[in-house]
Amino acid sequence: MTLSNLLAFGFLPGHEVVTTGDLAHRVVRSVVAVSAHDEIAGLRPGEFAVLDHTRFAASDPNLAGTIVRAASQGASGLLVNGSADQLPATTRELVARSGLPLVLTGQNVDVRRLVTAMDRFVRSPDLPDAALINTVSHRLCSTVSDAEGMVRVLSTTLRCRVGLLDAEGRLAVGNLPAEVVRSQAFRRACGPSAGGGGHTQQVRALDDDSLLIIQPVRLGPTGPLNLRLVAVVPNGPVAYARTTSVSLSVAAWAFVAHLATVAVVLERQQQPRAGLLARLLAEADAPSSEVLEQATAAGWRLGGRHTGVHVRATGHEPTGMAVRYRLRAALEARDLAADPVPRDDGWVVWFTDLDPDEDGTLLRTMRGVLLDVERSCPGVRMCAGVGVPGNGTGGLRDSLQDARRACTMAAARNVAGAVERIGASSVKRLLSDQHATPSQVDLAERLLLPLTSADMSGYLTITLSCYLDNESSATATALSLGVHRNTVLARLDRIRTLLDVEMNDPDERLALHLATRLVHGGAPTGGWEDVVAAEHGVSSPSDTPRRVRD
Numbered sequence: 001m002t003l004s005n006l007l008a009f010g011f012l013p014g015h016e017v018v019t020t021g022d023l024a025h026r027v028v029r030s031v032v033a034v035s036a037h038d039e040i041a042g043l044r045p046g047e048f049a050v051l052d053h054t055r056f057a058a059s060d061p062n063l064a065g066t067i068v069r070a071a072s073q074g075a076s077g078l079l080v081n082g083s084a085d086q087l088p089a090t091t092r093e094l095v096a097r098s099g100l101p102l103v104l105t106g107q108n109v110d111v112r113r114l115v116t117a118m119d120r121f122v123r124s125p126d127l128p129d130a131a132l133i134n135t136v137s138h139r140l141c142s143t144v145s146d147a148e149g150m151v152r153v154l155s156t157t158l159r160c161r162v163g164l165l166d167a168e169g170r171l172a173v174g175n176l177p178a179e180v181v182r183s184q185a186f187r188r189a190c191g192p193s194a195g196g197g198g199h200t201q202q203v204r205a206l207d208d209d210s211l212l213i214i215q216p217v218r219l220g221p222t223g224p225l226n227l228r229l230v231a232v233v234p235n236g237p238v239a240y241a242r243t244t245s246v247s248l249s250v251a252a253w254a255f256v257a258h259l260a261t262v263a264v265v266l267e268r269q270q271q272p273r274a275g276l277l278a279r280l281l282a283e284a285d286a287p288s289s290e291v292l293e294q295a296t297a298a299g300w301r302l303g304g305r306h307t308g309v310h311v312r313a314t315g316h317e318p319t320g321m322a323v324r325y326r327l328r329a330a331l332e333a334r335d336l337a338a339d340p341v342p343r344d345d346g347w348v349v350w351f352t353d354l355d356p357d358e359d360g361t362l363l364r365t366m367r368g369v370l371l372d373v374e375r376s377c378p379g380v381r382m383c384a385g386v387g388v389p390g391n392g393t394g395g396l397r398d399s400l401q402d403a404r405r406a407c408t409m410a411a412a413r414n415v416a417g418a419v420e421r422i423g424a425s426s427v428k429r430l431l432s433d434q435h436a437t438p439s440q441v442d443l444a445e446r447l448l449l450p451l452t453s454a455d456m457s458g459y460l461t462i463t464l465s466c467y468l469d470n471e472s473s474a475t476a477t478a479l480s481l482g483v484h485r486n487t488v489l490a491r492l493d494r495i496r497t498l499l500d501v502e503m504n505d506p507d508e509r510l511a512l513h514l515a516t517r518l519v520h521g522g523a524p525t526g527g528w529e530d531v532v533a534a535e536h537g538v539s540s541p542s543d544t545p546r547r548v549r550d
Contacts, residue, residue, distance in 0.1 A: 001122045019101035031119040045074030058082025071098035079103045136247040140254040147289040161232045167303025168392045172289040215248035224301035262297035274342040284397040304352040308387040308399035310407040312346035315380040330372040370417035383410035386421040415480045444515035450498040463491040465516035
């Protein structure tokens with residue numbers, strides 16, 4: 001037992017230490033009470049002496065002689081009543097020359113009870129490990145307020161390499177060598193073969209000389225596994241590995257308590273979630289520890305294969321909070337656990353590790369969600385876009401980018417519950433990407449000018465777009481628009497009269513289809529980099545300034 005571990009346990013809250021040596025190297029073999037000056041001569045090496053406050057005090061000039069005698073006996077330290085400010089200069093000089101630590105407390109302690117408790121703690125053969133664990137607990141509770149502080153306490157107290165890793169195995173905080181996270185031992189402990197990515201503590205042999213201890217950090221039994229504490233210890237004494245293992249578990253509890261506090265703050269305010277998502281996507285390739293903390297506290301799952309969805313509401317000035325509430329309720333009704341986050345001109349959600357059946361029916365499910373919202377919010381028109389699935393935070397960023405573009409295409413259809421999905425190599429990706437020039441948009445507008453001039457309400461253009469989307473089926477168009485089939489046929493007759501095109505010709509029909517998409521969707525307003533730049537108040541990387549839609 002070292003003097004630093006003994007003092008860190010908490011027997012003496014608010015104590016002060018005057019010394020020139022390292023307490024971590026002062027071995028304590030027992031704790032004894034000293035009630036008279038002549039008892040100092042009986043101290044044995046390694047004994048920590050608790051001086052009776054009725055006979056000894058920091059301000060007493062005779063304390064200097066006591067320090068000299070105790071040092072000559074090989075004592076590990078002295079506990080004296082008083083404060084460091086009360087020490088005479090001569091006493092300070094003797095402490096510095098002798099190297100004997102002087103521990104001061106402003107409390108009139110019960111010497112008998114204190115000595116009994118401290119001596120039992122020091123002498124118990126089963127408690128050296130507990131002493132170190134308690135030291136970790138004490139320091140975590142008194143000093144830790146973030147991930148960096150937690151890892152620093154663990155590394156310095158346990159005297160080993162410790163790091164905090166994100167869901168993709170990237171080092172967020174700590175001093176772990178890069179080869180550790182690339183090792184087969186880490187991959188076996190945290191990969192898919194570990195049973196859900198290793199939700200319990202794992203101890204693996206890193207090499208012949210080292211062990212790898214991996215402790216998940218989760219906010220509740222069903223919380224996302226975004227963070228892991230990892231320590232490398234010598235493959236030697238079993239007690240040391242056991243102590244490190246328990247200490248990492250204690251640290252995980254302390255960090256979860258910190259995350260719970262962060263979660264309460266995020267729950268009270270919704271706007272920080274939008275800002276947090278913006279930061280997460282901006283740092284997607286290497287999220288900071290602060291962003292990882294807050295995302296975990298928010299309950300966001302960062303690891304796995306993500307499918308992003310961008311939802312937008314239009315109509316008679318819908319109330320954002322009301323639509324968001326209805327959207328969340330509609331998702332929950334279909335067993336889709338997702339809390340919509342405000343983003344750009346709507347909200348985003350994402351689903352992780354969907355099975356093939358869920359992925360195949362996602363568009364139909366989302367359309368049902370949007371129709372539920374429209375029914376509960378009269379006058380509101382909903383649309384959504386679904387992105388290509390991607391792995392990790394980088395994949396989430398890309399999927400939400402695709403979803404936003406797909407949502408713009410869905411909005412162009414202007415039908416109830418419109419949902420679009422852009423495949424990884426589909427024609428829709430070509431239509432939604434940044435290939436349309438202003439001249440092409442201008443050409444499309446001139447092609448459709450007879451319709452827009454004759455019908456300022458836009459019903460003719462919308463009907464044409466929906467008719468072409470539904471493979472030239474008047475019945476399907478009527479169902480999508482919610483009108484009678486005869487109404488659609490009448491509008492089509494008028495469209496043919498106004499437009500000098502032959503709709504039975506495949507080339508002209510394709511040109512009309514592209515024109516309706518360009519006019520409704522507009523020219524691309526910029527890529528993902530411009531969106532992030534606008535949200536962070538920095539200049540766009542492109543040469544021409546671009547405006548991000550509100």
